[in-house]
Amino acid sequence: MAVTGSPELLIVMSAHATPDQIEDVVARLDEAGCAAYVTEGKDATVIGAIGERELLAALPLEGFPGVEQVLPILKPYKLVSREISPDPSVIDVRGRRIGHGWFGFIAGPCTVETRAQTLETARVVAAEGVTMLRGGAFKPRTSPYAFQGLGLEGLKILAEARDETGLPLVTELMDPRDVDAVVEYADVIQIGARNMQNFNLLSEVGRAGKPVLIKRGPSASIEELLMAAEYVVKEGNTQVILCERGIKTFERSTRYTLDISAIPVLKHETHLPVIVDPSHAAGKRDLVLPLARAAVAAGADGVIVEVHPRPEEALCDGPQLIPTAEFGEFAGEIRALASLMGKTIG
Ligand code: PEP
Ligand code: MN
Numbered sequence: 001m002a003v004t005g006s007p008e009l010l011i012v013m014s015a016h017a018t019p020d021q022i023e024d025v026v027a028r029l030d031e032a033g034c035a036a037y038v039t040e041g042k043d044a045t046v047i048g049a050i051g052e053r054e055l056l057a058a059l060p061l062e063g064f065p066g067v068e069q070v071l072p073i074l075k076p077y078k079l080v081s082r083e084i085s086p087d088p089s090v091i092d093v094r095g096r097r098i099g100h101g102w103f104g105f106i107a108g109p110c111t112v113e114t115r116a117q118t119l120e121t122a123r124v125v126a127a128e129g130v131t132m133l134r135g136g137a138f139k140p141r142t143s144p145y146a147f148q149g150l151g152l153e154g155l156k157i158l159a160e161a162r163d164e165t166g167l168p169l170v171t172e173l174m175d176p177r178d179v180d181a182v183v184e185y186a187d188v189i190q191i192g193a194r195n196m197q198n199f200n201l202l203s204e205v206g207r208a209g210k211p212v213l214i215k216r217g218p219s220a221s222i223e224e225l226l227m228a229a230e231y232v233v234k235e236g237n238t239q240v241i242l243c244e245r246g247i248k249t250f251e252r253s254t255r256y257t258l259d260i261s262a263i264p265v266l267k268h269e270t271h272l273p274v275i276v277d278p279s280h281a282a283g284k285r286d287l288v289l290p291l292a293r294a295a296v297a298a299g300a301d302g303v304i305v306e307v308h309p310r311p312e313e314a315l316c317d318g319p320q321l322i323p324t325a326e327f328g329e330f331a332g333e334i335r336a337l338a339s340l341m342g343k344t345i346g
Pocket of ligand 1: 110140172191192193277
């Protein structure tokens with residue numbers, strides 16, 4: 001049966017490739033059930049390969065003698081792409097929605113430190129009409145000497161805050177060994193920036209069947225973020241939210257550099273909702289509102305921010321935390337701008 005379709009790969013042969021080397025590549029493609037279209041140019045021969053993406057990806061074509069370059073024609077992500085699903089996805093988290101006009105407003109503690117701090121923060125953000133509560137029980141810390149989070153005890157405190165406020169809970173999972181515990185308590189499983197390319201963890205949450213929030217790694221490209229989402233969706237879990245949270249650049253005046261352009265680029269490439277974390281990008285509380293405004297104006301489907309009753313006492317990320325006393329003003333600005341952008345708070 002003839003293999004039809006458009007080429008997935010272009011195999012550029014070196015100018016010195018022999019006819020036998022070209023024939024070997026064609027024979028290998030044929031053996032794998034893929035079709036090869038050979039174009040002899042003035043300087044080099046190019047072979048277009050048509051076939052199943054997974055079959056082609058498994059062929060070690062770069063290593064063949066006489067092969068100069070293997071160029072993928074189609075984007076490497078498929079299930080998350082707009083080509084597969086042109087309409088934007090809506091992620092429904094226990095009745096709260098994100099995407100396709102629904103704005104996700106996620107706020108809460110950086111870290112669960114105490115029951116009192118968590119409940120106090122949760123009550124303030126709930127009163128301002130946020131859509132979900134965030135909070136970390138398992139914390140990814142650069143220093144092994146820094147506070148690592150309360151673990152299971154933290155999850156229980158978050159569950160109490162969720163039960164009292166009715167807000168769905170977004171919390172981070174770092175270790176595949178904690179999947180069951182986090183799945184039991186979380187409504188959205190957060191994959192943190194540092195674990196964005198922990199592929200086993202991504203597959204694991206893909207199988208867990210709960211909505212997933214994937215944060216962009218500080219040194220990850222947009223394509224790598226989309227490939228991380230592809231891992232989750234490939235397991236059958238389409239409930240994925242992407243989050244831009246700042247990338248590493250040479251600039252030192254902010255903690256990271258918020259990549260505003262990632263928002264329209266992602267929204268062009270994928271049907272998945274895109275939210276922004278201005279807190280970790282800024283690293284400074286005075287910058288959180290301007291960056292959040294920029295994110296909403298650029299078309300983000302939501303924001304996720306960190307709030308604390310007394311940031312000066314916080315065990316993690318103190319300088320970037322919005323004091324609860326100032327959250328009302330912050331929330332008012334976000335609501336107004338989201339509405340100006342035609343979004344409805346989900
Ligand atoms: C967080 O959101 O709690 C966090 C640690 O953020 P990031 O993974 O983006 O650094
Ligand atoms: Mn934090």
